[in-house]
Amino acid sequence: MSLLNSLLPGGKNGLPETARRDPIGYLVAGLNKLAQSDLIDRVGLRKPTEQAVFTVTRNGFKTMTTASRTFSKAGSATKPGTRPATTRASGVFDLTPTEDEQMLVDVVTEFADEVVRPAAVEADEACEAPEAVLKASLEIGLPILGVPEALGGISEERSAMAGTLVAEALARGDMGLAVATLAPGSVATAIGLWGTEAQQQTYLPAFTADEVPAAALALTEPSVLFDVMSPATTATRTPEGGYRLDGVKSLVARGAQAELFVVGATLEGKPVMFLVESSTHGLTVEGDPSMGVRAASLTKLSLENVVVPAEAVLGQTDGSTYAECVRLSRLAWCALAVGTGQAVLDYVTPYVKERKAFGEPVAHRQSVAFMVANIAIELQAMRLLTYKAASRAAAGKDFTREVALARNLCASKGMQIGLDGVQLLGGHGYVKEHPVERWYRDLRAIGVMEGAVLV
Known part of the structure; x- marks a missing residue:
């Protein structure tokens, strides 16, 4: 049996789970279903229906963020989290992947050829990754690629090289679907690299379980000559010891389904990252369809008086963690x-x-x-x-x-x-x-x- 047959669950009939959770997905799926019916021709509604599909896909949607999951707080906020070890240098510049890396690349390459590429055209047109592709990506362990083995992941050493090889292999299938499938694992990797013990024990169990939450890394902003190292989104300290976030983030992958965001903001002149749960009051998501990478369901995330606790800070507040995140993202x-x-x-x-x-x-x-x-x-x-x-x-x-x-x-x-x-x-x-x-x-x-x- 091929990888395609073994990984693709369910059939093609009915609305996918993503469409039921995502307002634009639900609406576009419903309108497309209607557009296939002969009834609209008999009553003269063909052109209005097609126009509706076009308008929704072009303009996107605006909705409150999802609030379907509650992350239970655990661990100590003062203790550093578990970190993967750095790779052992051989002293020789050798680009040959290790045996484990090559095995992983072979699996992902087959996944990209048999699952990702056949779904790319439809995903690009719908501005949404098919639920079957997302579920199949979980089966090959993409969300836990950068999570330390001690925390339930598969990473014994820092996985930047393995992650690079996997991203390259996925993009040979389709870049938009690659971003959609890698986005949750990117947040999990960030928590594994910079999270405290409390943050790791609170959030990472969800990524190593069967029902992996959608998650998004939000750094880009919709401003002219945007400088990622100087985000316009601000973080100010509250009297209670937490932080208030205000600003707008753009090009956020799968923002409508995301249950956890890593948001970049300026705190006292330094760029800092914050963990923000989707149930937090003041978050709004709006569709932001783009020229390319459309299958990643890019969205605009608005933060208005979003209050998070002190332990929501991810990594250091001197800008060093944020800078490393930007470098790893560019990689x-x-x-x-x-x-x-x-x-x-x-x-x-x-x-x-x-x-x-x-x-x-x-x-x-x-x-x-x-x-x-x-x-x-x-x-x-x-x-x-x-x-x-x-x-x-x-x-x-x-x-x-x-x-x-x-x-x-x-x-x-x-x-x-x-x-x-x-x-x-x-x-x-x-x-x-x-x-x-x-x-x-x-x-x-x-x-x-x-x-x-x-x-």
Whole structure:
């Protein structure tokens, strides 16, 4: 039995659980079901119905956040949490994955080929990841990839390298679905890296259980020339010893379903992260459909007089934890760029060999052959820089310079790879019959997105 058959639960009939929980998913699913009916043609409602589907998908929704789970407080807020050990350096620069890493990559690659890619078109159009794909991602352990083994996860050592390889493999299937499936595990990884004992014992058991909560890392803001290290969202101390958060976060993955947020805010001039449960009063989620990464159900998160306790602070308040989170997030986006870029290369290479013009394959033209070669060259450079940054992060070394170089290259060359992929397909590159136009839209997110995922 294939991985697809073994992991995909349920059938295609009826509304998925995500649609029942998510207002826009429910509405779009209902309208799509109505649009398939012959009844609307008989009563002359075809055009109004199609317009309704378009309007809802374009404008999104606005709703209060979900409040379906209560996290029971546990542990000591003053004790540091359990941390995974750093990887042991061999002294030799070797990019060969370990046996465990290779086994994990093989499983995720098969998952991406058999489950993620077939669902990508529908997910992109609906701005929502199918429930079957999300459930299947739990089966292969994505949410606990960065959780220490002592806390119920699978990470004996810091998993930056393994996380990078997994993100790359997933993005070869689809970047939007990769973000949707990696988002909860990113929050769990953050708590495993910087959480106190109380935070780990309060939240991580939910991520290692069968019903994993949706969770989101919210750092990006909808402002011109946004600087991720200087968030406009503010945190002020309250007389009771807690904090009041005010501001707006954008491009928050699966925000409508999220039960836990990691929110970046400025506290006394320093960027700090806070754990905010979705049931907290003052949170509002609004649909924020984007050009690319649409399957991640990107949303806008508004915080108005959101009061959290003192123990909601994640990591240090001097800005160091926040800066490391940004670096690990950028590393994840570099890995996603490499994976999507590889998908482009794998698709255009046979295409130009099979597509004929003037009696011969277009690959025989030097300009075409050179363009494909340039994609391969730039892609390998992106991969090497990303892996080097990931290896230093896993070893606990400073990787500020390495991740900055990787992000700069992946943002510029990733977009170029997407553009060249569309160009190589000619007219086919502009239509949705071929996936390259979607990959091009996704690759443009690399230089814009901050947060959402980390490794």
